[in-house]
Amino acid sequence: MSTIKSSFLVATILMLLLLDFTVDAQSSADVVFPLKRYGNIVPGTDITKALANAWKDACTSNRSSAIVIPGGIYKVKEGIFKGPCNSPIDFQLGGTLQAPKSLQGDNWITFEHIDRLTLSGEGVFDGQGKAAWKKNDCHKHINCAQLPISLRFNFITNSIVKRITSLDSKNFHINVLGCNNLTFHNVNITAPENSPNTDGIHIGRSNRIAITMSKIATGDDCISLGDGSKQINITNVTCGPGHGISIGSLGRYTNEEPVEGVIVNNCTIINTTNGVRIKTWPASAASGTATNMQFLDIIMVNVSNPILIDQEYCPWNQCNRKIPSKIKISKVSFKNIRGSCATPVAIKLICSRHLPCDEVKVGDIDLTYNGINGPITSQCTNVRPIISGKQNPKICSSPYVVP
Ligand SMILES: *[C@@H]1O[C@H](CO)[C@@H](O)[C@H](O)[C@H]1NC(C)=O
Ligand SMILES: *[C@@H]1O[C@H](CO)[C@@H](O)[C@H](O)[C@H]1NC(C)=O
Ligand SMILES: *[C@@H]1O[C@H](CO)[C@@H](O)[C@H](O)[C@H]1NC(C)=O
Ligand SMILES: *[C@@H]1O[C@H](CO)[C@@H](O)[C@H](O)[C@H]1NC(C)=O
Ligand SMILES: *[C@@H]1O[C@H](CO)[C@@H](O)[C@H](O)[C@H]1NC(C)=O
Ligand SMILES: *[C@@H]1O[C@H](CO)[C@@H](O)[C@H](O)[C@H]1NC(C)=O
Ligand SMILES: *[C@@H]1O[C@H](CO)[C@@H](O)[C@H](O)[C@H]1NC(C)=O
Ligand SMILES: *[C@@H]1O[C@H](CO)[C@@H](O)[C@H](O)[C@H]1NC(C)=O
Numbered sequence: 001m002s003t004i005k006s007s008f009l010v011a012t013i014l015m016l017l018l019l020d021f022t023v024d025a026q027s028s029a030d031v032v033f034p035l036k037r038y039g040n041i042v043p044g045t046d047i048t049k050a051l052a053n054a055w056k057d058a059c060t061s062n063r064s065s066a067i068v069i070p071g072g073i074y075k076v077k078e079g080i081f082k083g084p085c086n087s088p089i090d091f092q093l094g095g096t097l098q099a100p101k102s103l104q105g106d107n108w109i110t111f112e113h114i115d116r117l118t119l120s121g122e123g124v125f126d127g128q129g130k131a132a133w134k135k136n137d138c139h140k141h142i143n144c145a146q147l148p149i150s151l152r153f154n155f156i157t158n159s160i161v162k163r164i165t166s167l168d169s170k171n172f173h174i175n176v177l178g179c180n181n182l183t184f185h186n187v188n189i190t191a192p193e194n195s196p197n198t199d200g201i202h203i204g205r206s207n208r209i210a211i212t213m214s215k216i217a218t219g220d221d222c223i224s225l226g227d228g229s230k231q232i233n234i235t236n237v238t239c240g241p242g243h244g245i246s247i248g249s250l251g252r253y254t255n256e257e258p259v260e261g262v263i264v265n266n267c268t269i270i271n272t273t274n275g276v277r278i279k280t281w282p283a284s285a286a287s288g289t290a291t292n293m294q295f296l297d298i299i300m301v302n303v304s305n306p307i308l309i310d311q312e313y314c315p316w317n318q319c320n321r322k323i324p325s326k327i328k329i330s331k332v333s334f335k336n337i338r339g340s341c342a343t344p345v346a347i348k349l350i351c352s353r354h355l356p357c358d359e360v361k362v363g364d365i366d367l368t369y370n371g372i373n374g375p376i377t378s379q380c381t382n383v384r385p386i387i388s389g390k391q392n393p394k395i396c397s398s399p400y401v402v403p
Contacts, residue, residue: 043072093123228257251284300339
């Protein structure tokens with residue numbers, strides 16, 4: 001090869017590398033829609049309109065596209081990012097988006113009917129919930145002011161959400177509805193321990209959802225799985241403070257779909273009121289099922305109720321505990337769960353008198369309680385667990401005490 005030819009080749013490769021670096025530092029998208037093209041994007045300003053316009057262009061693009069939001073703090077009144085879109089979209093959040101402090105209604109940022117969405121960046125969705133929490137009494141009253149969920153994913157398929165932070169949501173941080181093949185990876189969710197109803201990620205009516213390598217610290221359930229949650233993997237998640245990882249509550253409403261195929265794996269749960277639990281309402285509105293649920297390799301640190309099946313879940317006495325739940329729970333496995341408890345009742349398996357739990361396996365449990373309220377115990381009712389390996393405490397060692 002001649003020197004001219006080879007130096008030309010080197011120059012071309014260098015140019016390609018440079019191009020690749022400048023146009024496309026993080027995204028593999030064909031076209032980038034920098035937000036600054038849609039207005040004077042100065043930190044502190046409201047970018048609601050610029051975002052809506054950038055979305056319109058990205059969504060109608062016939063080539064894969066990226067929306068890039070730069071670093072800095074910006075205000076967003078409301079963001080509804082709707083598909084279907086013509087190509088995959090990369091939504092890159094570099095900065096912080098702030099919700100209005102007084103926002104009401106049930107949504108702030110919504111992604112809807114999109115296939116192949118990537119939501120990424122080191123950015124923050126700041127729900128600014130502090131003022132709203134004081135007014136939140138929805139856990140006690142059905143007729144209460146509706147507060148917005150920070151991030152909604154409705155009917156999203158084949159998509160990934162990574163590295164973002166959700167901070168101080170007014171209501172749930174993230175709600176997943178009607179999605180299929182959606183992964184949350186390296187997501188950070190933060191709200192104070194005493195913030196009401198700030199569930200981390202709530203999933204309902206969705207298939208193949210994975211939550212991996214994430215950290216959730218909040219005032220309610222870290223992760224909750226509602227009816228119709230199927231093939232859900234929760235791996236390498238740290239939860240706490242909060243109310244733990246929960247399946248349910250189920251059975252409050254009619255027309256609920258089954259829950260099946262849940263794996264909670266390699267998680268650490270710290271300083272929470274519950275560890276892993278399945279909860280169903282007594283006096284269920286209709287019958288239903290929850291099956292094939294595994295909880296394995298979990299570390300508990302100072303958790304009040306580490307392992308819990310509660311088919312008499314009835315917060316604030318909103319129901320009649322005497323009428324048994326009509327949700328059938330089966331094929332549950334609790335395996336290799338270690339650590340410390342904050343109360344002596346480490347394991348509670350409270351199943352329905354009407355439909356006892358089937359095939360509940362409990363193995364390799366090693367929990368300790370160092371408090372002053374007596375020895376560590378385990379209570380069971382309407383269940384005959386299949387026991388293996390280490391049993392600390394001894395499974396079903398003490399009688400069930402009706403609350
Ligand atoms: C995308 O492709 C469709 C059909 O091929 C065409 O009608 C439309 O104008 C294209 N949109 C853009 C923004 O080029
Ligand atoms: C699930 O979504 C991911 C991310 O978009 C994609 O790479 C993968 O191919 C999808 N899986 C299936 C089975 O479609
Ligand atoms: C999570 O977000 C909070 C609030 O922005 C921040 O203080 C914390 O450092 C973040 N944690 C991780 C692991 O990124
Ligand atoms: C969940 O994990 C199982 C077993 O490791 C795997 O086969 C499946 O693809 C995973 N599902 C999702 C949605 O990641
Ligand atoms: C969980 O973390 C381990 C290492 O700590 C890693 O090997 C594994 O791939 C991770 N799994 C997922 C699904 O992120
Ligand atoms: C769990 O973590 C261990 C090491 O920490 C790792 O080897 C294993 O692959 C992880 N399991 C999953 C399903 O990620
Ligand atoms: C658990 O909570 C206590 C009291 O709030 C706190 O002092 C401790 O640091 C927390 N533990 C961990 C591991 O975060
Ligand atoms: C354990 O949790 C309780 C609250 O449930 C808290 O008061 C206590 O400080 C925690 N203890 C430790 C050692 O973190």
